Amino acid sequence: MQRTITKTKSENPRQILTMLLEQPVQTPATISPSTALVPAAATAQRIARLERQAPQIVKDAESAGVEIDYLGTHLLFNETRLYAGVHNDWVLGPAREANDAVVPKRERQTLQRLAASSVIDMPALYVAHEVPKERTKDLVVLGDGPVAVDRVTATDLVGPVPEPKESVALGETLGQRAQQAMHAAGQAARLAGMTALAVAVAPVAAVAGLAATVDPIILGAIPAGASSVGEPAAWFVLVKWDW
C-alpha cells in the first residue's frame, strides 16, 4: 500500500519524521517493498528501555532551557536516504558536511546551550531536508520505503544553502541608495544631501523568491549502546527552521 505523507507549512514536522522513520528500508536496486525488520527479544528490550528513558531526556533538555521533541526509536544508519512524500520528498542523512552545520543565529544558540549544558550526550546528529518533487522525479521510483542515495546526489537534491534573506534585502536597499547617490552626484547635487535622498524600499520580490520549501531539521539520536549502524536509538528533533 502506498504511504501518503502530506506536508504543509502549518504541519508539525514531528508527524512527518515519525512516519518517515517508520518506513522500511529499500535499496535502489530493489525498489519493491522489502520485508519489515522484526527485532529480536534483546533488541526489543533495548528499545523498551530507550522508550522509558526518552521522557527523562526531554526533561533534561528542558532543564537546560531547550525544548526537544521525541520522535520514537529507530535504527542508526550511515547512508543518506531519500524518503517519499506527497508534495515534497525528504533527504535524511548523518550530519558530517560543512553545509550541514550552517545554522541561523537563534537555532545556533539553542544547540550551543544544549551542548554546553552537558546534561545530554547526543552521539549522532542527522539532518533532514525537504526537497521539491521536481528534483527527484528523474532519479528513482519511490515505493513504500526510503532509498539510499550517494552523497553527491544528495547534495544535488538539497542544493546550496540559500542566501540569507536579510543580507539580500540589505544589498537591494543599499544598491538603490547608491544609485540615487550616484545620480545626485552626477547632477552635482550637494553631497551632504545625497544620503537624505535615499529611500529604503524593501525588495519584497527578491526575498520572496528565496522562500523555497526547504526545511532543515536537526535530529539527535541517542543509541542504546555503541553509536554504530543497526543500533536502536531514541530520535529527537533538536531544532528546525525555514530558510
Added chain:
Amino acid sequence: MLTVKDSPYDALCRAERRRDGLQAKDLDTTCDVEEDRITRQGRADKDINRVRISDEADRAMAGVGNAYEWTDGERGTYGEPVDAWDLGAFAEKMTPHESRPVTVPNALRRAGAAAVLTTVGVGLVLGVWSLLTGTAVAGTWLALGALGALAALAAFTRAFSRAPAWALRAIYASLIASFLLPFAVLALNII
C-alpha cells in the same frame, strides 16, 4: 646616571619577577593540558559506561549476550561506527548563516566600481599636482589609504560580486567616502 640605570638589587628583583611569571605560565599550561585530558577522558568514560550498562541490562533481562539480531538475519551484532558528528562536534563546527556572502546587486556593484574610479581619479590628480609643483600635496596618504582599503574590499568580494552583510555596507560606505575624499583633501590643504 644613578636615576636611569638599574641597581643590582632592582635587576635581581626584575629577574625574580620573571622567574615567578615563568612558574605561573608553566602551571597555567599544565592546567590546560590536564583540563583537556579530563574532558576527553570523561567523554570516553561516558561512551564506555553507556555500552557497558546497556550490555549488562540485556544480560540481566534476557539472559542473552551482547549480540542482537533481526529475524531476517540482515543485522548482526554491532555494525560499523556511524559517521556523524555528535552534538559537541556539531556545536563546534556550526557556522552562522546570516554572515554568508550573497550576490551583490548590480547597482551596488556599480557603486563599488564608481568608488574605485573616483578614488583612483583623486589619487591621479594628487600625483600629477605633486609632480608639477615638486611638493607632496597634504592628504595624499588619505587617497592612498582609501585606495588600499578599496583594493582589499574588491579582492575580498571578488570584484564586488559576492559579499556578506558587513561588506555590502562597506561597499556603500566606500562610495560615499570616495565622494567626500576630494573635499577632505581640499580641507587638509586649506587648513
